[in-house]
Amino acid sequence: MPTIKDIAEAVGVSIGTVDRIIHKRGRYSKKTAEKVLKVMEELNYTPNIHARGLKSTKQFNFAAVIPHGEQDGGYWNLVIKGINRAAAELGSYGSHLEILTFDRYSEGSCRKTLEEACLKGSDGLLVAPVRPDEVRSCLSERDIPYLFIDSDVQGLDDRISYIGQDSYQSGILSGKLMSLLLKGQKSPGIMLIEPPGSNAHIKRRIQGFRDYMTNMHPDSFFLDVKEEVDDEQSFHRYLDSSIKESEVRPLGIFVANSSVYYVASWLEKKGESYHGIPLIGYDLIPGREGYIESGLIDFILTQQPEEQGYRGVLQLYDRLVLKKEVQKELFVPLNIITRENLHTFENYNQRN
C-alpha cells in the first residue's frame, strides 16, 4: 500500500506538499499538483483510514430525526434499533449520532425537531419525512446534508440518498399472495383496510394490491374500510359495524400497515369460523409474533425498518466521513414472512 510518503518521494517533494494538493488547501503550484496527481493515480494511492481516523480531531455530529419510537405500533423503535446498530458498528470514532424524535401526528413537531437538530450544528441528518411539507420548508433553506428513509420528498433532490421500499410493488406482491391463499375461489370479497394516518406510501400499497387483484381476479370486489382511529378497541368496533353494514363475510383481508395485528385480534375474538380467513399485512412488531405463529396472519411483508435505519447511517457515514459516492436511491428487498420462516428473521443481524 503506497503512503503519502511514497508519493512525495516519487515526485521529489515533501509530504506537506502532497497533503496540500490532495486537499486543495494552502499554497502549491499547478505544475507540482499535476505531477503529484499523476503519481497518485499510477501508484493507486488510497488514504489510510486508520491514520486519518486517528489524526482527525473532527467530531462528526449526525442526527436522526424520526417519529417517536412507540408510534405506529412501535415501528420506529425498529428503525432506532437499526440506527443504533450501525452507530455501534462504526464505533464512536470521529462520529457521534443523536436520535431526535417527534410526534408525527401533531403539527409543527417535526419542524421544531428538525430545527433543533440544525441548531445543534449537525453535520448530517437522517430524516424520516413523514411530514413532507414541514421537512421541505425547513431543509430547503439550510445547507446541511441530509438523507431520507421510509419515504422520499419531491423537490429536495439534492439529498444524499433515499432509502425505502417500492410500495406499489409490495402491494402487487401482497396481491399475489392473497391470490394464492384464496385457492381459486370465485368472486372473492376482499376487505381492504386503509389504516389511520394513511399516507402516499400506504395508498400506493393499496393501489398495487387492487391492481393485481382486479387483473387476476376480475370478479373480485372490494370492501374498502378506512379506519380513522389508531386504537385496538375502537378498531374492533369499527370492523364489526363495517361487516354488519356490508352483510358479507370477507373471503380475504388485506391491511396496508401494521394495523393487521388489530385485525388479527379481532378475528380471534370472532371465533373459529373467522380463523381461516386469509389475512395479509405489514411489519413485524415485537411481541405480536404470536398471530403469525398461530396462523391467524398468513403473510407479513416488511419494510425492513431496521435495515433502513442501518443503511441510512452507513450511507451518511460513507458519504460525509469517508467522502465516498453513495447510491442516490436504495430499495430494500421485499421479504415475505410467514409462520414457517418467521424465526429465521429474528435476531439475525447483530454483528456480535
Next chain:
Amino acid sequence: MPTIKDIAEAVGVSIGTVDRIIHKRGRYSKKTAEKVLKVMEELNYTPNIHARGLKSTKQFNFAAVIPHGEQDGGYWNLVIKGINRAAAELGSYGSHLEILTFDRYSEGSCRKTLEEACLKGSDGLLVAPVRPDEVRSCLSERDIPYLFIDSDVQGLDDRISYIGQDSYQSGILSGKLMSLLLKGQKSPGIMLIEPPGSNAHIKRRIQGFRDYMTNMHPDSFFLDVKEEVDDEQSFHRYLDSSIKESEVRPLGIFVANSSVYYVASWLEKKGESYHGIPLIGYDLIPGREGYIESGLIDFILTQQPEEQGYRGVLQLYDRLVLKKEVQKELFVPLNIITRENLHTFENYNQRN
C-alpha cells in the same frame, strides 16, 4: 473516550505498564495489574481501533477454501462475490484475503487445497466443508483458526463459527408454499427431485418438505426421482423416462437444489399443459431469472450464498483482528423469492 494515557495517569503509572498489562505481556506486578484493570473497567476503556490498526504491522492472511466458482451452477461464484464484498469493505488494512478453490467432485482436491492454504501461513480459514471427511482429517491436526459456511462438520466444534441455513426448516417452508400452490387439490402427486451429488443438507430439505406434506396432505403421494447426472440434456431425458414409468402427470414438483432450472426448461419444452405445474426450488442463479419472471418457477428459496460469504469474512475479521466474541452459529434468514419480488433482491447489498 478514555485513552491508554488516561488510564496510566489515573493509576499513576506509565502507558508502557498499562499496555503490558492489557496484553499480559512482559513484566508487571500483580498489584499494579489489579489497579489498572479496575480503572479500565471504571472508565470503560476501549482501545482505539484506528491507533491499533495504524500501528500494527501485522498482516493478517486469511484464506477462503471453497469449491470452484462455476460448480453447482455458479453457486460458488455468489459466495465469492460476498467474500469479495466483505474484503473490500474492510479495506485492505491489516488483512489480506485469498480465495482458493477446489473441485468438489474429485477426491483429494479439497484436502490438497486446504493443505496449501495452511502452508501459506494463513492466520484463519473460511471453509465450505462440502467434503467433511477431508476437512476433518486436515484441520483436526493443525491449529489454524477456521470457520465454516454452507454446512457444519461434526467433531470440529472448536471452529470459530458456522454460518448456514436451517435446511430442514427450509424444506418445511417449501412444503407450505407447495401446499398453497396446490389450491386444495386432493391426492396431489408430488414429484420430489433429489438432485445429483445430494448431501446431508439436501436430504434434510427433502425431509422437511416431505414431513410438511404428509402432515398437511395425508393423501398426497410422492414420486421420488433421484437424478445422477448434472447436465441439462440428460436431466431432461431422465425426467421423461421417470414420467413415463410412473404414468402420472405430477401436480407439483419440488427440486431440492438449483437443478430446478433444468426442470423449468424441461417443463417449457413439454408445452402448455405442463406450464401450470407448481414448481419450487432453490437458489438464484444469474442468467436464469427468466424462469421465475415467466412464472414457470413459482418460488425459489435461497441459501443466500452471498450473505454467507460476506458474513463469514466479517466474522473471521471480528474474531481474529478485532478479537471480539462472535456467535458460534448463525442461520441466515429464509427468503422467499417469486416473480413479484425477484427484482428487489437484485443489486441490493453492495455498499457503494
Next chain:
DNA sequence: TTAAAATGCGTTATCGATAACGCAAATGAT
C-alpha cells in the same frame, strides 16, 4: 531600487497503541 506582499514548499508535532530497550531496585547465589 527597495520594502512589502505573495507564493511555493519543507519541517514538525500530533492523534493512540504498540513494543523494543534499558535503567533502577530488589532478590538471589556464592
Next chain:
DNA sequence: ATCATTTGCGTTATCGATAACGCATTTTAA
C-alpha cells in the same frame, strides 16, 4: 559482602495523515 539475575516500570520511536508554522524565493508596488 559482592556480583549476577530477576523484576517492575518508564522512555521512546513508530505507524500515516494532518495542519499549523515559518523560511526562502519570487512577484508586486511605490
